[in-house]
Amino acid sequence: MCGIVGVMGRSPVNQLIYDSLLLLQHRGQDAAGIATAHDQFFSMHKAHGLVRDVFRTRNMRALPGNSGVGQVRYPTAGSSASVDEAQPFYVNAPFGITFVHNGNLTNWRELRESLFKHDRRHINTNSDSEVLLNVFAHELQQASNGVTLDAHAVFQAVRAVHRRAKGAYAVIANISNFGLVAFRDPHGIRPLCLGRHDTDAGAEWMLASESVALTGSGFSLVRDIAPGEAVVITEDGELSTEACAEAGQEQTPCVFEYVYFARPDSVMDGISIYDARLHMGEYLADKVAKSLRLGDVDVVMPIPDSSRPSAMQLAARLGLNYREGFIKNRYVGRTFIMPGQAVRKKSVRQKLSAIDMEFRGKNVLLVDDSIVRGTTSREIVDMARAAGARKVFFASAAPAVRFPNVYGIDMPTQAELIATGRDEAQIAREIGADGLVYQDLDDLEQSLRDLNPAMRAFESSCFNGRYVTGDIDEAYLERLSRTRGLPQRSGAMAAAADE
Numbered sequence: 329m330c331g332i333v334g335v336m337g338r339s340p341v342n343q344l345i346y347d348s349l350l351l352l353q354h355r356g357q358d359a360a361g362i363a364t365a366h367d368q369f370f371s372m373h374k375a376h377g378l379v380r381d382v383f384r385t386r387n388m389r390a391l392p393g394n395s396g397v398g399q400v401r402y403p404t405a406g407s408s409a410s411v412d413e414a415q416p417f418y419v420n421a422p423f424g425i426t427f428v429h430n431g432n433l434t435n436w437r438e439l440r441e442s443l444f445k446h447d448r449r450h451i452n453t454n455s456d457s458e459v460l461l462n463v464f465a466h467e468l469q470q471a472s473n474g475v476t477l478d479a480h481a482v483f484q485a486v487r488a489v490h491r492r493a494k495g496a497y498a499v500i501a502n503i504s505n506f507g508l509v510a511f512r513d514p515h516g517i518r519p520l521c522l523g524r525h526d527t528d529a530g531a532e533w534m535l536a537s538e539s540v541a542l543t544g545s546g547f548s549l550v551r552d553i554a555p556g557e558a559v560v561i562t563e564d565g566e567l568s569t570e571a572c573a574e575a576g577q578e579q580t581p582c583v584f585e586y587v588y589f590a591r592p593d594s595v596m597d598g599i600s601i602y603d604a605r606l607h608m609g610e611y612l613a614d615k616v617a618k619s620l621r622l623g624d625v626d627v628v629m630p631i632p633d634s635s636r637p638s639a640m641q642l643a644a645r646l647g648l649n650y651r652e653g654f655i656k657n658r659y660v661g662r663t664f665i666m667p668g669q670a671v672r673k674k675s676v677r678q679k680l681s682a683i684d685m686e687f688r689g690k691n692v693l694l695v696d697d698s699i700v701r702g703t704t705s706r707e708i709v710d711m712a713r714a715a716g717a718r719k720v721f722f723a724s725a726a727p728a729v730r731f732p733n734v735y736g737i738d739m740p741t742q743a744e745l746i747a748t749g750r751d752e753a754q755i756a757r758e759i760g761a762d763g764l765v766y767q768d769l770d771d772l773e774q775s776l777r778d779l780n781p782a783m784r785a786f787e788s789s790c791f792n793g794r795y796v797t798g799d800i801d802e803a804y805l806e807r808l809s810r811t812r813g814l815p816q817r818s819g820a821m822a823a824a825a826d827e
């Protein structure tokens with residue numbers, strides 16, 4: 329679930345891209361990179377680590393130019409160890425392209441083979457993003473005959489990418505001496521939005537995974553890029569767009585963006601993430617009222633950070649006390665997107681600590697946005713008891729995660745999910761809770777439809793096992809589990825946690 333950004337500005341954009349990557353840091357903590365364009369050249373810097381660690385003053389000075397792209401990475405293909413898989417990626421032909429991608433291709437192995445056999449293109453990493461860049465580059469070469477490049481040729485190339493690539497992709501590319509290109513997969517699984525800032529010299533444009541990157545950088549949100557749509561912004565600021573996907577593909581944005589990934593101050597596909605989480609809390613409150621004896625609950629507590637709005641609203645709806653009993657260490661990142669179980673487990677303890685007086689002698693209802701591997705909930709219930717809680721109930725604003733994700737969330741095996749092979753009572757025992765309540769999937773999706781009725785369906789495969797791209801079967805999942813299910817331990821976060 330990486331974060332991507334692209335800017336076509338009227339003055340140097342290096343600081344602007346850095347600032348927007350900071351606003352997208354919650355989407356990827358493993359690596360960061362920026363590539364800018366100036367005259368005939370691209371300049372690029374990428375490395376492992378958080379944005380603030382990757383870019384020093386000397387790196388920023390070496391990124392001149394009025395347009396560029398940037399990315400923060402959360403690896404879902406290849407490994408977090410390889411800095412060559414950090415983004416942006418670059419190809420020299422045709423024209424020279426730098427490229428950032430959020431999502432995951434499900435047919436990248438087949439594409440890689442066909443790129444080599446038929447298109448004579450060598451892929452030098454295990455990154456699906458490098459494969460996608462080369463498919464785009466090849467199709468652009470075909471569409472432009474390698475000579476004339478215009479928006480029409482770009483749209484033709486994106487149409488061909490949609491035909492060849494399967495899976496989830498939101499992409500921003502910068503083509504040398506031409507401009508920015510952005511597109512979103514035909515189902516719109518991964519998010520992408522467009523912003524504008526007017527200057528005396530003319531309009532500046534920014535594309536980003538989340539609206540907070542735009543609004544936090546002084547741009548106003550114009551709109552979301554539609555599923556299958558492509559956008560071209562030339563170097564003189566002229567914008568053209570075209571719907572490039574074949575008709576009949578249903579829009580299904582990833583439901584997990586609303587549950588966990590996106591920042592609450594973003595608006596995604598017409599739905600405020602904050603409002604969505606409040607609303608999830610209301611539906612969850614109704615389920616809690618049916619499942620637990622409310623008289624048994626003294627206090628409701630969020631598990632910082634992501635569950636706060638849901639917990640707050642749940643407490644208000646049920647007329648229960650809301651208290652913040654866990655304090656978060658602001659210098660520890662998000663644990664779920666760290667690479668490797670050992671580092672995730674250790675980080676929960678480093679990240680959260682309990683205020684004893686809020687727990688002593690009380691029955692507490694802990695609310696989290698989701699339970700995936702159970703890393704957080706196992707530790708947290710334990711900490712609540714150690715702090716003196718009498719009974720510990722647990723409610724999750726998302727249903728049980730029971731299936732692997734193949735579209736850009738790194739949960740490739742069922743074996744790692746706490747819900748695998750367990751019913752709710754068994755999961756409650758496993759995390760040590762006296763009672764456990766999960767949101768129903770219908771209610772979760774309805775809570776989003778209530779806020780934007782145009783959003784009829786969602787990509788909810790990790791909850792229901794339905795994969796919208798139609799190419800995922802048992803054999804695929806079995807291979808994924810074999811190839812990506814191995815423990816991964818590397819990258820800056822792992823190193824930091826070992827210190």
Ligand SMILES: O=P(O)(O)OC[C@H]1O[C@H](OP(=O)(O)OP(=O)(O)O)[C@H](O)[C@@H]1O
Nearest residue numbers: 633634662663664699700701702703704
């Ligand atoms: O069951 P698990 O495998 O532990 O995954 C779920 C937990 O991970 C996430 O928190 P995270 O610490 O990543 O981020 P947050 O601070 O945004 O809540 C999420 O909010 C849950 O708390």
Ligand SMILES: NC(=O)CC[C@H](N)C(=O)O
Nearest residue numbers: 329330403404405430431
């Ligand atoms: N989560 C993502 O968007 C990851 C992008 C790409 N699949 C990678 O692994 O680098």
Ligand SMILES: [Mg+2]
Nearest residue numbers: 631632633634
């Ligand atoms: Mg959390």
